[in-house]
Each structure stands twice: as structure tokens, then as C-alpha cells.
Amino acid sequence: DTAVSQTPKYLVTQMGNDKSIKCEQNLGHDTMYWYKQDSKKFLKIMFSYNNKELIINETVPNRFSPKSPDKAHLNLHINSLELGDSAVYFCASSPGLANYEQYFGPGTRLTVT
């Protein structure tokens, strides 16, 4: 059984378009995250939700908007895509806010042309 899944795995789109990435976890975890990994492999936190409540909102352009319809889902919508948005986006989950290991999804490779 897949623990943390993301769709799509690959996303190629043009500048200016709007796109969404979906994430689901079946681990019963309370906390979910979005990370961006750039070409230099630097993994940077973008957002985190705990029980559907936004708890981390890093300095990202407001073109990025997360949505958590329930504890098991955390989606990422990106408006007006730019070349610099090209990266791998990872969703992750953990049991809660305490110091738990994170379980990462397979990643979504976004390429903006």
C-alpha cells in the first residue's frame, strides 16, 4: 500500500499557466508538508498543515496556495507559473507536530517552459 502518494509525477507546462498537485496519505497522520527541491537538491519547506490548520507558511510567492480539505489530503495550487518554479515538489506527512520522522511522497517534477 502506498503511504504518501502524489499526482501527477511529472508536469510540463508553459509560463503563465495555473496547475495543481495533489497529495494523499493513508497513514492516519495529523501533519502534512510541502517541500520544494531545486536543481541543487536543496530541500526547502513551503507549507505545513496540522489537522487541516496552516501552521507553517514560509516566504513563498502568493501564487502558491495550499489547501487541506481533510487530514489525509494536502493540495498545492500554483498560479501564473514562472520558469523559476521548475523543481521537484515533495509532499510529506508525520504523525504530529512533535519530533517525528517524515514520510515523503514520490515527488512531482514540475517543468515550466
Next chain:
Amino acid sequence: GQNIDQPTEMTATEGAIVQINCTYQTSGFNGLFWYQQHAGEAPTFLSYNVLDGLEEKGRFSSFLSRSKGYSYLLLKELQMKDSASYLCAVRASGTYKYIFGTGTRLKVLA
């Protein structure tokens, strides 16, 4: 500011032992994690340290010194499948976020 430093790349031979260092400067400290990431795949959890000392898990061990802002990951009996990037991540005090280093790419040679 918050800063985590790791060597960019390391090379070792199959069967050998390798130590990957991580130094950090954060506003307070609330735990350090090591993750393994194979090329094109997701990071997977290896170890967690919050108190000083050594945590051992099979071929992998992780050490922490909070006073020195220093950790290392020790990999013994290296195998080809250990070729991957190793990411150090720190949680600062009073925050729920994890700050990742840029990772160390380890190449294991036959």
C-alpha cells in the same frame, strides 16, 4: 540566521566505513534527523538524535554534540546501494519546521 553545512560530495570503497559530517547554527535546537535520498527518489528517514551521544541502527549510526552544533552519520560495511545523497535536517526551538542541509552525495566504488 539558520545554517546547516555538509560536504557536497564524498567517495568511498565498498566494504569501507564513511563518516558524513553536519554542522549547524540555529536559534535553539530541538532535534536532528538524517535522511537518505537515492537519485530521482524521495528522502527516507535514517535516524534521529535529540540528546548528545551515539544512536546505532544496524550498519548506520548517528552522533550528536549539541554544544558543538555537530553531528555525523557513520555508515559501516558500505554497499553499492548506499550510493545516495544524505540529508541532515535540524529542528530549531519554538518552530515546527525542519531546516535541511544541501545534502552530501556519496559514491560507493567497487
